[in-house]
Amino acid sequence: AAGVIQSPRHLIKEKRETATLKCYPIPRHDTVYWYQQGPGQDPQFLISFYEKMQSDKGSIPDRFSAQQFSDYHSELNMSSLELGDSALYFCASSFLGREKLFFGSGTQLSVL
Amino acid sequence: AQTVTQSQPEMSVQEAETVTLSCTYDTSESNYYLFWYKQPPSRQMILVIRQEAYKQQNATENRFSVNFQKAAKSFSLKISDSQLGDTAMYFCAFMSGNQFYFGTGTSLTVIP
Numbered sequence: 622a623a624g625v626i627q628s629p630r631h632l633i634k635e636k637r638e639t640a641t642l643k644c645y646p647i648p649r650h651d652t653v654y655w656y657q658q659g660p661g662q663d664p665q666f667l668i669s670f671y672e673k674m675q676s677d678k679g680s681i682p683d684r685f686s687a688q689q690f691s692d693y694h695s696e697l698n699m700s701s702l703e704l705g706d707s708a709l710y711f712c713a714s715s716f717l718g719r720e721k722l723f724f725g726s727g728t729q730l731s732v733l
Numbered sequence: 734a735q736t737v738t739q740s741q742p743e744m745s746v747q748e749a750e751t752v753t754l755s756c757t758y759d760t761s762e763s764n765y766y767l768f769w770y771k772q773p774p775s776r777q778m779i780l781v782i783r784q785e786a787y788k789q790q791n792a793t794e795n796r797f798s799v800n801f802q803k804a805a806k807s808f809s810l811k812i813s814d815s816q817l818g819d820t821a822m823y824f825c826a827f828m829s830g831n832q833f834y835f836g837t838g839t840s841l842t843v844i845p
């Protein structure tokens with residue numbers, strides 16, 4: 622069965638650069654969530670989208686933006702990267718906003 | 734590939750009663766960690782309890798305890814003396830190296 626696809630799996634950037642993370646939800650899922658998990662930390666909720674509209678906002682920095690496209694995939698754009706942005710970024714998807722949440726394998730971002 | 738399975742999408746329990754949430758996983762790794770996270774409506778992920786695979790003793794954290802059966806690859810969460818504030822989604826998660834995998838969640842409702 623198709624799962625949540627995140628790309629790239631690994632990303633290395635320099636400080637002050639820009640990064641774009643992509644998330645492809647399970648087909649027919651209409652809700653996407655983004656989480657950031659720093660080393661040894663709990664996953665932190667960043668933002669979510671339902672039917673291409675932002676539905677919830679968590680601790681997403683102003684340097685980050687995200688959107689959900691017409692095909693329901695989502696992109697997390699991160700600008701002016703800082704060392705502290707190094708983390709595992711998870712995307713999850715669900716149908717009708719809740720019920721089961723399916724997580725992707727994450728994108729490991731390293732900022733040097 | 735690692736997988737985490739939570740076979741109970743929804744559960745309910747009377748206040749002050751005990752409830753057990755199931756989680757099974759599949760891995761060929763010998764060193765890994767298992768977690769239970771609580772997700773309230775705020776979407777945050779709150780660590781409930783953590784278990785190192787090399788430890789035979791089941792982890793306990795106040796009213797929360799786990800039944801870790803390594804051979805059976807089972808990691809259930811027992812909540813004793815359930816409280817209304819325990820109402821949330823609960824996610825089982827597996828970590829080995831840099832890889833992190835979540836189950837699909839169990840929605841727990843504590844009934845007054």
